[in-house]
Amino acid sequence: MKPFKLLTPESLTQALAMFWGSEGKAAALGGGTELLNLIRTSLSDPGVIIDLKSLKRLRGVRSSRSGVAIGATTQLSELSPQCRPLQPFAALTQAAAAVGTPQIRNRATLGGNLCQRPRCLYLRSGFDCWKSGGTQCPARHGESSGLAILGAERTSCLAVHPSDPAVALSVFDTRVKLVSASGSRLVPLAQFLAPHESDAGRDTVLRSDELVTEVRIASPRPGTRSAYVKVADRAAFSFALASAAAACVMDRGMLRHVRLALGGVAGAPWRARVAEEALQGRKLTPARLESAARAELAAARHLERNGYKVDLAIGALQEAVERAVGGRL
Amino acid sequence: MSDDCAEKTVETELEIEGRKVKVRAQMERQLPPWGKTTLVGKSLRRVDGPDKVTGAARYTHDVQLPGMLYGKVLRSPHARARVAELGLSAAAKLPGVLAVLGPGDVRGVRLGGREVLSAEASYAGEEIAALAATDEETAEEALSLIRVRWEPLPHVLEPEDAMAPGAPALQPGGNVLGGGFGPQTPGKPEVYERGDAPAALEAAEVTLERIYETPAAQHACLETHGAVAAWDGDGLTVWESTQGVFFVRSALCEALGLPASRVRVLCPFMGGGFGSKNSADRYTLLAALLARRSGRPVRMVLSRREDFEAGAYRPASRQQLAIGLTRRGRIVALTSRAVNPVGSALEGHYFGSCVGPVQDFYSCANVRTENYAILTSSPPPSAFRAPGHVQGAFALEQLVDEAADELGLDPVRLRLANLSANDPDSGLPYASNGLASCLRLGAKAIGWDSRKPPRTKTGRFRSGLGVAIATWGAGGGPPAVAQIVLHEDGSVVVLTGACDLGTGTRTVMTQIAAEELGVAVSAVLVANGDTRTTPYCLPSFGSLTVASTGPAVRLAAAEVKRQLLDAASPILGAPASSLLVMRGKVRHAVTGKSVAVASIAASLPARMIVGTSQRGPNPDGVVLASFSAQFAQVEVDCRFGTVRVKRFVSAHDCGRVLNPATWSSQIQGGVLQGIGYALLEQRTRDPGTGRQLNAGLLDYKIPTVLDSPPEIEVIDAAPPYPANNIGAKGSGEPPIIPVAAAIANAVANATGRRLRTAPITPARLLAALSAEP
Structure with a gap:
């Protein structure tokens, strides 16, 4: 591990000034469960690390009239069903509980979770690739079992987004607050996780002088029930092979409103708009649900070893809706 | 030990990791089997437990x-x-x-x-x-x-490519070797043959031929x-x-x-x-x-x-097996052609063998195995808990199940009908054999009678039961030397070269020494694993530590006790033969007159008693093996192709169990490792460069506690074992051998689909479920 300077700001203003002054060489430290891995494997070489853990303003869950605001350094273990303001967002608490291990959830932060680099085996094993600053994807014709099946024809990097919470947040109106010394902006989550394709090495639109300070989720429509489903080979300490989140409003057997997202299948959480359209405003039946899920995955394109993800994603979508609506299917 | 004993050495055989070797051994003093024991057989807490949990234990890393x-x-x-x-x-x-x-x-x-x-x-x-x-x-x-x-x-990663004409030769003699420890003929497999397997297969009423594949797995x-x-x-x-x-x-x-x-x-x-x-x-x-x-x-x-x-892994395998049976389920022929990629070094071939189970699990007159070790541009493999047998059992124990399905016979009954009273290879009797009891007791514990055929199962979650067995040479043997020092205050140090891998060696040796000497556990310290201060023994491999060093420790304790009683005899005014040691005192068996061990030692000219003994030969004319039968109950989620092991029963014949707590832990650890092998673990590399892609504990997936069934039930099904003075055989490796096959058999029972490639991943299981049965 290369040496670095550790700074511990006492206020957000001071932290932002530190970022401003570090000329793009600083990294933000939340729980460290990702940053330390990146440094150890030489994927990151920050001269300066700015520890945000002591900034109380960045931590905790607050209700507001329009929804809930979660501080960026809030630990995943704090996003629990016992946290009253999060009770309308069951998919999020379920996704937070599905991350890693208890030890990781006690350290890792929501902001850090959204800023993770891909867990692609090639990137993490030191191969030259798009995400490490290169101009090729060694995984495409290699060990492709973890790669994306949706939207991959539009991206050079085929790694899937690793976050569980990001998938759950995608079925709510979620915005990420980014702050720099020169101001702040609120960016919708999907936009936050979609840097321009010409910038293949990056994972978010976060600028080097910016900090994620907050995740804001708008209150869902009354009666919304949500769920998150994760499929993994190992029962813990595994990223999703496929996952799905659903937020539904049911009314006398009718799906009045539905939002669906898939994880583990694309470079960012995948809004399942085709399936949403097939289900919205209709009576929810098992057959309709299955055909909606299949319709969503009709666009999937797979490589030599990742075709199994199609079936997993179809199953995960069905299961997320089934769990969200409880016994009413 | 009498003098004539000390001078006499004989040749004896021991089996290490499936390999039989001849060594010289000194004849040992014959000790009668223990009668009623006070420490041996009890779940004594680990003597080094406090040091481990407080961090006082110093590992190499420390x-x-x-x-x-x-x-x-x-x-x-x-x-x-x-x-x-x-x-x-x-x-x-x-x-x-x-x-x-x-x-x-x-x-x-x-x-x-x-x-x-x-x-x-x-x-x-x-x-x-x-x-x-x-x-x-x-x-x-x-x-x-x-x-x-x-x-x-030019490099070559896959064995098929390495065997192909024109492949770059990784060693001057070419890439094809015989697997195992047998003599080498370049380009040729190691061949084992008894009877006439091809002819018996041809003549058999029922034959099945299948291919099984196992991954490279790491420790x-x-x-x-x-x-x-x-x-x-x-x-x-x-x-x-x-x-x-x-x-x-x-x-x-x-x-x-x-x-x-x-x-x-x-x-x-x-x-x-x-x-x-x-x-x-x-x-x-x-x-x-x-x-x-x-x-x-x-x-x-x-x-x-x-x-x-850097390497150290169980080599992958591709095994083509055939079985011939009578309609009534008698196995008449078995063949295996196994290909094992073994890395780039010549020595890799030692670990490129997986045909042992085909040779020695069942009574079968006609067996032929061909074992290829193929050089590839990969790191050197190594021994890994029951090397070869884990791969081989995955294949054979599924094939036997497939044969049972074909014949409409119950898999437990088919196995019981084909067990061998004698070692199938040598024809010699086993010193003890509890395999049938393992099968019967294990079947009862898992509720085998409730097992239903797959066609009765529908819906998303399907439950299945599976069984598999193992035979493993685990009798231990010489060389193993132990030295025991009784100090002037009555405290005792046991010196042994044996390394404790975490299995409880130190604890069990404490029990043996304290039992034989008649002193308290707290009086005994085991010092081990130091070439300058502790006496010679083999590494803790081949399931041999307890059965090799254990008898030597008992002999050394008996020798110290002999000297102690001799010294006590004049003090108590009674012949040594009338004295015994109990709770730290030497006592007259009849009068009850006693003297403390400490005061005897302090009165000696040397102020100490030293006893040194070595493990004697194994008995001739018998084969020493441990046995196990394992039963898995799984639940398959057909939507996601995932398998949960809901219950697991592991029944063993390892001879006398010296410490049920450490013994159960070792077996449960083996089962967990086997669950990883069955469902999760594989060394993954880039097919182009050969670089490993999952060189870490996140991506090389060993099971977590949530992947374990709630309970792994361990059953002792051992008959008495007479072949050494403590009555114990090894139990280190048998618990991992059948696990993966038992799980694969349970998956087949749940779904009607055969998963012949390990690990059984969601991708493979979904593909099997969507294919025609």
Whole structure:
């Protein structure tokens, strides 16, 4: 591990000034469960690390009239069903509980979770690739079992987004607050996780002088029930092979409103708009649900070893809706 | 021990990791079997438990010496390449770097026939250069300053490619070898034959032929491989995380030209070996060489990534099996053609064998196996808990189930009908054999009678039951020496060279010594794993530690007791034969008159009693084996292709169980490791470059506690075992052998689909479920 300077700001203003002054060489430290891995494997070489853990303003869950605001350094273990303001967002608490291990959830932060680099085996094993600053994807014709099946024809990097919470947040109106010394902006989550394709090495639109300070989720429509489903080979300490989140409003057997997202299948959480359209405003039946899920995955394109993800994603979508609506299917 | 005994030596046979070897052994004093025991057979708490949980136990990773340097290794990124130029000077000039070694600096220093640093890399991860610096960060920076000009050479990763005409020859004799320890004929497999299997297959009423595949699996020891080396003049001290300090010592002596008296190897505590730490490795020698060059102690502990990349794995296999049976279910023929990729070094072929189960699980007159070891541009494999048998059992024990399905017979009954009273290979009787009891008791415990055929199962979640068995040579044997010292205050030290892999060796030896001597457990200390102070034994491998060192410890205790009673005889005014030792006192059996052990020892001219004994020969004319039958209940989620092991029953014949708590733990650990092998684990590499892609505990998936069934029930089904003085056989390896097959059989019972490739991943299971049955 290369040496670095550790700074511990006492206020957000001071932290932002530190970022401003570090000329793009600083990294933000939340729980460290990702940053330390990146440094150890030489994927990151920050001269300066700015520890945000002591900034109380960045931590905790607050209700507001329009929804809930979660501080960026809030630990995943704090996003629990016992946290009253999060009770309308069951998919999020379920996704937070599905991350890693208890030890990781006690350290890792929501902001850090959204800023993770891909867990692609090639990137993490030191191969030259798009995400490490290169101009090729060694995984495409290699060990492709973890790669994306949706939207991959539009991206050079085929790694899937690793976050569980990001998938759950995608079925709510979620915005990420980014702050720099020169101001702040609120960016919708999907936009936050979609840097321009010409910038293949990056994972978010976060600028080097910016900090994620907050995740804001708008209150869902009354009666919304949500769920998150994760499929993994190992029962813990595994990223999703496929996952799905659903937020539904049911009314006398009718799906009045539905939002669906898939994880583990694309470079960012995948809004399942085709399936949403097939289900919205209709009576929810098992057959309709299955055909909606299949319709969503009709666009999937797979490589030599990742075709199994199609079936997993179809199953995960069905299961997320089934769990969200409880016994009413 | 009488004098005539001490002089007489005989030849005896022992089986280590499925390999039978002949050794000389000294005849031993015959001790009667224990009658009622007070300590042996009880779940004594681990004697070193408090030291382990408080951190007082010092592992190799914990060793810190004054002035110690940190060693690092430069490894090849290429699967096969020549080092055309090696620029070490920039690294050597970095402040804090005290020693740098390239292949030219250590020419002629060899380990297992290979140079300790290679000028031609034959796998990705191979050691090319090494250096030592005052701290880890400086050492890492120095590594990045080493300049290498590589000349890549053609490599070959898959055995089919390595066997193909025109494949680059990785060794002068070609890439095709015979697997196992048998004699080699270049280009030919190792062949085993009894009866006439091809003819018997041809004539059989029912035949099945199937192909099974298993992955390369890695040990993932909690303590990564590592050593700390320090020189004192021309003497060398090495702390090594090892299963066998004496094997490490002999490797160091041979490579460095040192006498055994000048090399001290220590391993008081170690964090897991599973067969991957049987001797010294390159890092051990590099630590010693860097320490000699720098004049400072050197710590060479592999990072988790290196621990995976540098090798040590169970080789993959592709096994083509055939079975012939009568309609009533009598097995009349078995054949196996096995292909085992074994890395780039010639010695790899030792571990390229997986045909043992086909030879020795069932009574069958006609057996033929062909065993190929194929050289590939991969790291060297190593022993891994029941090497060969784990792969072989996955194939054979599924094939037997498939045959039972074909014949419409119950798999437990089919197995019971084909068990062999004698060792199928030699025809000699087993010294004891509880396999049938294992099957019966295990079947009862899992509720086998409730097993239903797959066609009755519908819906998303389907439950299934599966069984598989194992036979494993686990009788132990010489050489194993033990020494016991009774001190003037009555306290006792047991000295044994045996390394405790975490299985409870220290605890069990305490029980044996205290039982035989008649003293309290608290009076006994076991000191172990030190070539200077503790006596010789084999490494803790081959399930042999308890059955080898245990009898030696009992003999040494008996010898100390003999001397103690002789000394007590005049004090109590009674013949030694009328005295016994109980609760720290020597007591007259009839009068009850007693004297404390401590006061006898203090009255002796030497102020101490020393007893030294060695393990005697194994009995002739019998075969020593442990047995197990395992039962899995799984639930398959057909939507996601995932398998949950809901219940697991592991029934064993390991002879006498000395400590039920440590014994159960060892078996449960083996079952968990087997669950990983069945469902999760595989060494994954880039098919182009051969570089490992999952060299870490996140992506190399060993099971977590949530992957374990709520309970792994362990059953003792052992008949009495007369072949050594403690009545115990080995139990280290049998618990992993049948696991994967039992799970695969349970999956087949749940779904009607055969998963013949391990691990059974969601991708494979979904594909099988969507295919025609």
